[in-house]
Amino acid sequence: MFKTTALVIGLSLITFSSTAADAARGQTLYKTCIQCHGEDGRGNPDQEAPRIAGQYDWYIISSIEQFKAGVERKNPKMLPYIKNLSSTDIEDLAAYISKMK
Numbered sequence: 001m002f003k004t005t006a007l008v009i010g011l012s013l014i015t016f017s018s019t020a021a022d023a024a025r026g027q028t029l030y031k032t033c034i035q036c037h038g039e040d041g042r043g044n045p046d047q048e049a050p051r052i053a054g055q056y057d058w059y060i061i062s063s064i065e066q067f068k069a070g071v072e073r074k075n076p077k078m079l080p081y082i083k084n085l086s087s088t089d090i091e092d093l094a095a096y097i098s099k100m101k
């Protein structure tokens with residue numbers, strides 16, 4: 001039941017993001033991510049932070065939501081930087097990151 005609800009919410013987020021996400025706002029929000037994922041999203045081996053540039057927006061959204069929930073995926077290092085992000089923040093970040101080359 002919970003999973004179905006989560007899926008429905010997830011799918012509506014994705015539909016919403018394709019129309020309304022603001023990549024320019026995402027770029028501003030991305031400043032806190034640079035120390036680990038790099039200015040260009042290429043990742044940083046010293047931080048064990050993966051490349052995220054050019055990743056699909058829906059995958060970025062679902063990853064961040066999972067880390068935020070801390071059940072399926074856990075990442076104590078990144079958590080402080082994502083725990084207060086709203087759904088809109090996450091969508092805007094994903095719009096920006098997915099366009100990185």
Ligand code: HEC
Binds near residue numbers: 030037050077
């Ligand atoms: C303190 C370092 C750190 C900061 C800051 C950080 N991350 Fe991460 N991030 C990581 C690490 C480490 C992983 C890999 C965790 C794992 O898979 O277990 C990760 C994983 C991810 C993933 C999943 C990648 C994949 O392929 O599954 C995404 C998306 C992501 N981060 C986005 C962000 C965004 C957006 C921000 C800024 C709001 C951010 N991160 C800030 C360290 C960080």
